[in-house]
Amino acid sequence: MRNYPSEVPVSSAGASKAAAGADLRVSSLFEAMRADLLRFAMWLTRDRALAEDVVQEALLRAWRSRDALKDPACARAWLLTIVRREHARLYERKRLEIVSLNEALEKEAGAFVSRDDSDINALRSAIFQLPIEYREPLTMQVLGGFSVDEIAGELNLSASAVLTRLFRARNKLRTLYGLSAVADGLCGEVPP
Amino acid sequence: MTCEEARRVIGAEPNTSSRELAEHVQGCAACAEFQLEMLALDANIRRALEEPPVGTRFRRRVTSRPRWALAASVLVGILGVLVVWALRVENSLAHEVVAHVIEEPQSWTPTDPASQAEVAEVLRKSGLLLEAAPYEVMYARSCWFRGHFVPHLVVRTAHGLATVLILRDENIGTRETFHEDGLFGVLVPSAHGSIAVLAADGAQLDDLAARMQIAVRPMGNAAAAG
Numbered sequence: 001m002r003n004y005p006s007e008v009p010v011s012s013a014g015a016s017k018a019a020a021g022a023d024l025r026v027s028s029l030f031e032a033m034r035a036d037l038l039r040f041a042m043w044l045t046r047d048r049a050l051a052e053d054v055v056q057e058a059l060l061r062a063w064r065s066r067d068a069l070k071d072p073a074c075a076r077a078w079l080l081t082i083v084r085r086e087h088a089r090l091y092e093r094k095r096l097e098i099v100s101l102n103e104a105l106e107k108e109a110g111a112f113v114s115r116d117d118s119d120i121n122a123l124r125s126a127i128f129q130l131p132i133e134y135r136e137p138l139t140m141q142v143l144g145g146f147s148v149d150e151i152a153g154e155l156n157l158s159a160s161a162v163l164t165r166l167f168r169a170r171n172k173l174r175t176l177y178g179l180s181a182v183a184d185g186l187c188g189e190v191p192p
Numbered sequence: 193m194t195c196e197e198a199r200r201v202i203g204a205e206p207n208t209s210s211r212e213l214a215e216h217v218q219g220c221a222a223c224a225e226f227q228l229e230m231l232a233l234d235a236n237i238r239r240a241l242e243e244p245p246v247g248t249r250f251r252r253r254v255t256s257r258p259r260w261a262l263a264a265s266v267l268v269g270i271l272g273v274l275v276v277w278a279l280r281v282e283n284s285l286a287h288e289v290v291a292h293v294i295e296e297p298q299s300w301t302p303t304d305p306a307s308q309a310e311v312a313e314v315l316r317k318s319g320l321l322l323e324a325a326p327y328e329v330m331y332a333r334s335c336w337f338r339g340h341f342v343p344h345l346v347v348r349t350a351h352g353l354a355t356v357l358i359l360r361d362e363n364i365g366t367r368e369t370f371h372e373d374g375l376f377g378v379l380v381p382s383a384h385g386s387i388a389v390l391a392a393d394g395a396q397l398d399d400l401a402a403r404m405q406i407a408v409r410p411m412g413n414a415a416a417a418g
Contacts, residue, residue: 024294043241124240141205142234143241148205167203174233 026066029075030059036076037083043139044087046128058086080144084136084154126173134169137162198223206230285362286370286379289388292337292344293355294373299346302330302353306345314343318360319411320384326403327354338362347400354391354400358408362386369397384410 041051140146152159193216314332331346343358368379376394380401389401
């Protein structure tokens with residue numbers, strides 16, 4: 001049971017106080033989401049320091065636009081979208097230094113130490129090695145809970161193209177389990 | 193729907209459940225097996241992604257507070273100053289009590305009652321005892337407030353949850369009421385400092401405050417030392 005209703009005094013001073021209370025709540029909400037956002041950013045960037053930068057910039061941007069967040073229940077999807085856009089912007093702003101995949105894997109090896117399941121560990125490494133065009137929609141769908149249409153809107157692709165990427169991402173991962181890859185007779189992505 | 197189309201749909205969204213696909217899978221053992229495989233794979237993909245890749249080994253870089261948090265705190269600070277200016281708040285103690293409660297959202301939705309031992313320990317840290325708690329205590333925590341640890345309790349009353357802060361080091365002259373951020377509150381002097389009671393419903397604040405005034409006692413020296 002929530003102890004604190006949203007009613008606020010109607011005076012301008014009351015409105016200011018309500019705004020302060022609302023800001024505190026938003027600040028707490030952001031902090032509570034931080035771990036999720038970092039995890040998501042980590043899968044996008046494959047670099048923990050970069051992921052922290054992305055999340056930090058995203059949260060700063062989210063804070064400036066906090067009035068746009070009308071429903072706290074939507075905060076997770078809203079923040080994940082901002083993180084994804086911040087990650088995309090990062091690539092637009094500057095060409096990131098290209099590092100070899102092996103180097104990246106070695107650098108982040110500690111992050112992929114599985115506690116008790118070598119299959120999951122192998123899968124995690126395989127996801128890590130997926131090209132961004134497959135890794136991004138897969139992460140958005142599975143980790144972020146976005147629908148195909150939402151992903152299409154975010155990535156500026158057609159729904160058909162997103163379905164293709166998701167199919168190919170999973171198809172690549174199937175082979176890890178000794179499952180035969182499904183014949184990819186797809187005609188290619190339809191431009192948005 | 194052909195097998196190729198079915199596998200494309202399943203491969204992209206293993207959990208999808210369109211009528212057309214369901215009908216196809218029902219009549220196609222190979223595609224049914226494929227869907228089971230993909231569902232199992234997807235469960236593992238989820239596990240792989242959900243397990244924090246950085247987990248407990250995540251190294252927080254040595255930086256000061258994040259910029260967004262700094263911006264937030266600056267703004268909150270500015271708003272706070274404006275609020276104080278606007279209201280000419282004389283009773284900053286009440287304001288700080290409200291701010292403290294808002295900043296501790298986990299206290300808003302307690303699920304299980306606090307044990308007697310938990311409650312006793314929280315009060316003991318402030319050298320206090322709670323004799324015959326008037327209501328069930330749902331939340332008990334020793335909080336840092338104005339330079340001291342104070343018992344922060346949430347009790348379940350007939351009118352809902354109410355927050356009680358026992359402020360042993362805050363002496364006030366008279367009873368004061370306040371209404372802020374949707375909370376009704378009362379500050380009452382007690383034999384040992386003061387007590388703040390807050391709730392969404394202001395109906396029985398004075399009754400609860402009076403009961404707490406009676407129930408809260410200082411520990412004896414020996415007990416406090418222990």
